[in-house]
Amino acid sequence: MTEPTLFELSSPGRRGVRFPEPDVPKSALPEGFVRKELPLPELTEVDVVRHFVHLSQKNYAVDYGIYPLGSCTMKYNPKINEDMARLPGFALAHPLQPIDTVQGSLALMYELQELLKEITGMGAVSLQPAAGAHGELTGVLIIRAYHKSRGDTKRTKILIPDSAHGTNPASSAMSGYEVVQLPSDKRGNVDLEALKAACDETVAGLMLTNPNTLGLFEENVLEVTRVVHEAGGLVYGDGANLNALLGIARPGDMGFDILHLNLHKTFSTPHGGGGPGSGPVAVIEPLAEFLPGPIVTILEEGSDEVPPLYGFKMPSRSIGRVKAFHGHFGVMVRAYTYIMMHGAEGLRKVAEHAVLNANYLLARLRHVYKVPYDRICKHEFVTEGIWDDAPEIHALDVAKRLIDYDFHPPTNYFPLIVREALMIEPTETESKQTLDKFADAMIKIAEEAHTQPELLKSAPHNTPVGRLDEVKAAKELVLCCWFPERERQPA
């Protein structure tokens, strides 16, 4: 059923919330500045609540079922995280309060920095970046600041493997770098010869995702980072896939100089239908002075009786602020809660089971879906969603048909180096029963692709809407339901 928009539901004169009358004398409103029209909807609280509940029922979510979106780490989001972030002491603190009134928040941020340092093997952390891509921008600007501080101005290029996420080249370009794409070799690793050939005194650094977006561990990682360092470059780590490495290997031990983490992937904070995330950036000790700030630090050491005094400090050669205030504190509380509930052993189990689950699914599917880079994977793997003997079927059709089986589809068409890619990341929180059901559905769909392709072509069949006309959307560009010159059709 089509749900009307807020504007269509609106009835003049309705009110959702009321506010008290002013308890002070009124002042004259600023002449010439008062707006004449405020075209907002008018609804009761019941209207509003029902509307959004109706909308919510049209969403698939982790709390409904497996959400195997590769690269997104859609693990279960523990409920306690939500309650902790909403504790009034955290949720109602103003970011600019005097530091002695917010020692609880500062302690949490400080401890989270320390935990992330230990987990990644890096020397310093800034919690300011808001998401993964924001962390990348931060990291590449640090690369820039580092070379500049050494008077090394020849370095104009960032190397990026062809399997990388789109944010990597976009972040490099935003930081003023030319992007040089590196090919992958037959095993899905960075092509070492190509890397060596590309590494010269014009290379500022390499952005590397490990495990990479094929879900494969970069087998030559130590060699790769060494080659880049020898050429005078820095190695940036896209930590989107850190879930596979918790307690298994630390980026800091593998030669990464800068790394962003996605708290909204690895550390179980919810994705919120698109955000918010949190993308802390960790660096090796010598780069600490370039981090964005201010950063939480201990101003006065504590003792057995008195806790330390926490405060802020701007790194000496900081690239500057990348965000107002201190970053996504509410997301940090959730990630901190999660880490504290796991400890070292728990985190390693997370990675082990994320990898176990992915390999199990891979083992069950590799006979029916072509896996172009087929070896033991880490937390995810990528198959093709196309068969030579079912030419009209594409990855998109497989994805849509999965919806008929009540599953959220995997990521498709990324990474770009696999044709018609289906990128599957089950995460550690899925049970064997769920994985089996998902694998059964995938196998059934592969069969249908050959026997009843129209079933895939016309999927999904039971959703509130079927496949949508994206060309029409892009051509007509109706981006707003309230639009003065536009006469709308009733719902």
Add this chain to the structure above:
Amino acid sequence: MFLPHTDSERSEMLKTIGVSSIDDLFQDVPEKVRYPTLNLPPALTEMEVSAQLQQMALANETTQDLACFLGAGAYNHYIPAAVDHILRRNEFYTAYTPYQPEVSQGMLQAIFEYQSLMCALTGMEVSNASHYDGATATAEAGIMAYHTFRGKRTRFVLSPGIHPQYRQVFRTYMSGYENLEIVGDEVEDNPMNYLERLGGLVNSNTALVIVQYPDFFGQIHDFAPLAEKVHQAGGLLCVVVNPIALGLLKPPGEFGADIVVGDGQPLGIPLSFGGPYLGIFTTRKEYVRRIAGRLVGETVDTQGRRGYVLTLTAREQHIRREKATSNICTNQGLMALAATVYLALVGKEGLRQVAELCYHKAHYAAQRIAEIPGYRVLNTQPFFHEFVVQCPKPVAEINEYLLDYGILGGYDLGQDYTALTNHMLIAVTEMNSREEIETLVEYLKEFAHD
């Protein structure tokens, strides 16, 4: 903790994979870095972690315990109960970005409604699905303007009345572009009086002029003449707004803004020590292909039913890579939902009422403070819900004193503007009762005498 497998299931799975142990799955990790010892605190149960975090939260004093007169970009407003009840719907908060529209119509329609509400509020034609916060939205306006002129216009004029942190973020974001001239906000004698000077800085090399409305000092300026000047010079005007103020004030779309940005935190988002908040970004239709981030558009499905999809994705990083309009991927989806629910609940009348309450209470507070010997209110322009007070002593000292009486004092402007040493920026919202205002006045008075 959240791992479901039993031992027998695990062995079955390993058997299917064809390995004998979990360790076999990690043979590709170089041995010398494999299995580091992590020195982390021992795992806590939910009961223990809950107790620990409550303890930490209690170490904070917050706007719940204190009468809050602190604003400066983050504001203490009433959040109707229904907002969080909607945000806690698992179907919203545990979903990913709506890449599969058939199973994401809920989020897509909510974002479409958000875009509509932002257009209504700002008087603009197109809104994106959000940026990280007001500061990064402002910086993205700079990047959009830079590309609009293909890098040929290199002057960016910033008002000193823009939030200082936004200006810092702007500079960081633009630091990758060589040879830009970022001017206008140089520290000077009278930072509150800048309008004329800004106009004088606009030339044919100007890509973008950014002003704030109401500005960081609370002032409401008429930017129409500046807009005209900027347009005559062929540049763009970006206005940083407070969305609550737009419940009362003329929207920037009416006075010539090309881009409107701001932070949506006042629209139903808790202070939460600075985030997550909501970056608002709206513009005119002609710039829609230059906008950063996600856009939701209306369309129909195969049966002609109305539906929503992410559209114009060819601007974005996952398609365009290094040629994308921005690198943004994850945005502030849930916070955009919060603003949507908030605006739906307060509606046309309610938003105006909140804005007027802020306005009247702030003006009352300003009048009362202006009466105290030793204090002076500097605002001569109309202002919204913040104003600048010249104080007889350092602001930090006053605030420390006020804190003893349960008052969270205003922002110390001397941190950012040397000319405003000993000046406090006071914010008043609908949350401040008359009694709180009188208490503030009383202790400001008392402190001046001490």
